[in-house]
Amino acid sequence: MADIKAAYLACPIRQVISRFGDKWSLLVLYTLNESDTGVMRFNELRRQMSDCSQKMLSQTLKNLEQNNLVHREVYPEVPPRVEYSLTPIGKSLMPSITALIAWAKEHFDDVVIHQIII
Amino acid sequence: MADIKAAYLACPIRQVISRFGDKWSLLVLYTLNESDTGVMRFNELRRQMSDCSQKMLSQTLKNLEQNNLVHREVYPEVPPRVEYSLTPIGKSLMPSITALIAWAKEHFDDVVIHQIII
DNA sequence: GCCACTTGGTAACTTTTCGTTACCTTTGCG
């Protein structure tokens, strides 16, 4: 166990991958960042990310909240209102993600479109 | 199908995610980039990424090759020699990944270690 | 009053992906 910790400490890319290397985390962060107000309700996110199932969105948000990248605010109303936003740490990550997006834009032509769509 | 294409075209982050949003791709790119010569053989990669199974490494490399991020050179010797290296496009991606790593280093203390190790 | 609809989920079940183990080929070493 101690060597696993050491390996992770020594290799920051593994921290990145383990925190949001899954299929939906990056997209959640990106979508929250794109929002005008910086705050989005659960179903609002769901509509923006229509190809992500409700279960996976819920799970991904929970994970991001635990990693302190996303803030979750519950308003005890009926129907319930739950608002999600980026934490300061989450915001600090966005420039790196933006760099990735810029790369994707620039090199889009270098790959075949059908490979992207599975 | 046409709308799926349009959605992907309109949202470059999805291109990034669909190309190397899986568990091992980023780590392969990173490991290749860290190598002194820039060239690594299959089992050399495997030793560096000991927690990735042979099958997944093989699959990941095949995928990266199809996306033109990794070059695969086969030497018809016995025992076979297969060398992997980053393509120019693969190399062009590294600054963005390095930015992610720098972010991880800086914000490491903001998350709890046990969350990283699953 | 009654039905339909909304929100933010969770439980159960199915499908897809991942990981593990075994195996293949050809050659060199002892």
Add this chain to the structure above:
DNA sequence: CGCAAAGGTAACGAAAAGTTACCAAGTGGC
């Protein structure tokens, strides 16, 4: 001969993701 090395692939079980159904507590229409 018998084993090891290289770079894989095939088959199978486990884990993760996707799908569908359902929940509570209202609100609006009729």
